[in-house]
Amino acid sequence: MPLVVRGAGTGYTGGAVPTRGGVLLSMERLNRILEIDEVNLLAVVEPNVITADLQRAVEAVGLFYPPDPASLEMSSIGGNVAECAGGPRGFKYGTTRRYVLGLEAVLPTGEIIETGSKAVKNVVGYDLTQLLVGSEGTLAIITRVTLRLVPRPAARATLLAVFSDIQAAVDAVSALIRRRVIPATIELLDSESLAAMRDTLDPQLVPPGTGAMLIVEADGTQPAVDAEIEQIAAACRDVGAIRVTLAADDEERARLWSARRLLSLALKATGLLKINHDVVVPRGRVPELYAVVEDMRAQFGLRIAAFGHAGDGNIHVNLLINRDDQEARERARRAERMLFEQVVALEGSISGEHGIGFAKAQYIGIELSDEEIALMKRVKAAFDPNGILNPGKIFP
Ligand SMILES: Cc1cc2nc3c(=O)[nH]c(=O)nc-3n(C[C@H](O)[C@H](O)[C@H](O)COP(=O)(O)OP(=O)(O)OC[C@H]3O[C@@H](n4cnc5c(N)ncnc54)[C@H](O)[C@@H]3O)c2cc1C
Structure with missing residues (x-):
């Protein structure tokens, strides 16, 4: 059972x-x-x-x-x-x-x-x-x-940087890592994600002409946070940020993070079916990952919102389709296989956070070798010789 x-x-x-x-x-x-x-x-x-x-x-x-x-x-x-x-x-x-x-x-x-x-x-x-x-x-x-x-860190500050396009935002991430700055978070949002944020959550957060946005938070002692924020702002300006602003107080900080956290639900609120993939690549290859997303849009005619943890190279690629459109579902299926093959080719992984469950079980062979899968199945059998615990998950 x-x-x-x-x-x-x-x-x-x-x-x-x-x-x-x-x-x-x-x-x-x-x-x-x-x-x-x-x-x-x-x-x-x-x-x-x-x-x-x-x-x-x-x-x-x-x-x-x-x-x-x-x-x-x-x-x-x-x-x-x-x-x-x-x-x-x-x-x-x-x-x-x-x-x-x-x-x-x-x-x-x-x-x-x-x-x-x-x-x-x-x-x-x-x-x-x-x-x-x-x-x-x-x-x-x-x-x-x-x-x-x-x-608990004594101080925190959150900075919002607005860019005309995704490439500039990605360049800013590389620029700040080159400055040896490791903020607590570097969140990247593309234009499709920003449209959902503007329409559903908070229009004021997204000024006209915004093609991409970074939300960067520093934490630590107050002097360390001040110094880090200065470096982060400089890195963003170096690559041509349109606007760099600091959250004025805790209330504004909370508003910003709440909008970011609710983004997934905002995409759902579009009424479209959201197929969310949490692929990850080495952070230096994030621009190549965005190029793959662009290819997916062009090749399969899909709406895709791609946002996430740019510092980790972990980008949530959300395919947005009409839930009754069977033909679009088929296109999305082909697009997701292409995505997984490409992230593995970019030396990344098909899941950085959400795991495999049953939704991705059919794809693990793209990343893991037959020997690795067989070894994992032997580990599973050692724990669960009767195969009763969560069958059909991870392995197809
Ligand atoms: C809006 C939204 C945003 C999200 N954002 C993120 C994110 O930023 N990062 C992220 O990593 N995930 C995110 N997720 C995915 C999800 O929240 C995480 O995977 C979370 O860890 C699941 O926790 P849960 O308690 O809901 O587990 P469930 O969904 O109930 O279970 C998940 C798995 O864990 C197993 N499990 C649960 N409890 C136990 C237990 N006690 N012992 C053994 N196995 C157990 C279940 O069998 C199942 O396989 C998001 C989901 C939503 C809806």
């Missing part, structure tokens, strides 16, 4: 959908923060604590849990661990993986295991903790998570 674990159900690749029937195990009521340890800088939580709730709780005592998927007000820590969720802050702070110290998990054969520990170092045996991170509910049911925390 298949057993499918469901966190908050916000996953983008259908991981929590019981495609083969069976039992759906909701983690909804395992939602307590068990411990915030201010000396050892860690938190112990049940899996269905909502990400933003944990962030608020630790920030209240001067600590910080950096992973920030745009879904943070809805998604669960267990789901974040199972998908290895990332977000804008991944550029400076890394993704969920970096913060998981230990797990309690139930194996599909019924045993309970405790992986890792509360210590920050642990090299005993294979790293089962990290094997479970990103395992998409296929290896074990995560019932408790020990997370590393860091001190």
Whole structure:
């Protein structure tokens, strides 16, 4: 009997959908923060604590849990661990993986295991903790998570830079990395994404003539933030930014980030079917990725909004089609295969955040060799000899 674990159900690749029937195990009521340890800088939580709730709780005592998927007000820590969720802050702070110290998990054969520990170092045996991170509910049911925390940055500033086209915005990213500046976030939005933001969310954020936008945030001590913001603004102006502005206060900062986080939902609000892919390439190859997107638009006649974490090279390529148009769906299918083949050719990956689930299972052979897939299937069989946990996910 298949057993499918469901966190908050916000996953983008259908991981929590019981495609083969069976039992759906909701983690909804395992939602307590068990411990915030201010000396050892860690938190112990049940899996269905909502990400933003944990962030608020630790920030209240001067600590910080950096992973920030745009879904943070809805998604669960267990789901974040199972998908290895990332977000804008991944550029400076890394993704969920970096913060998981230990797990309690139930194996599909019924045993309970405790992986890792509360210590920050642990090299005993294979790293089962990290094997479970990103395992998409296929290896074990995560019932408790020990997370590393860091001190809350004392100061933050957010800068908005407006460019006439995507190339200038991408050049600005390279320019600021060449200046050895590592901001907390570098978010890039193309013109199609900006149109959705303007029409659905906040017209004032997008001045006429904007072809691309960067949202860059620096954090740290106040002097470090001031110095970084100066460098970032200079890098943007060097490549011809039309406008560079600093969020005046926390309220404006929050408005900006809220618009960015709601962008996915704004694209949905167009009424079109949004097929969201979270491809990733080495950051120096982001311009080539945008060239691929342009080719997809031209070759398949599709509307595509491409935005995301430019510092990580992780761009969300959203194909927007009329949901009743079967012919457009077929074009989108051909376009997505081309996208995946091209990102692998660019030395990247077909998923940087959302995992494979069942939506991308048919494509893993584009990135992984037969030997790698066979080895992964042997790992799966070692955890789950009866193949009951989330069947049909990751592997077609
Ligand atoms: C508007 C929006 C924006 C998003 N933005 C981002 C983003 O910026 N970055 C990002 O990475 N993702 C993003 N996502 C995708 C999604 O929010 C993440 O993948 C998130 O980690 C899923 O968490 P969840 O609790 O909703 O998990 P679910 O969707 O319920 O489950 C996801 C997978 O995890 C497994 N799972 C869940 N809980 C457990 C558990 N306790 N033990 C074992 N397996 C478990 C499920 O079986 C399933 O395979 C976004 C989604 C939406 C809707």
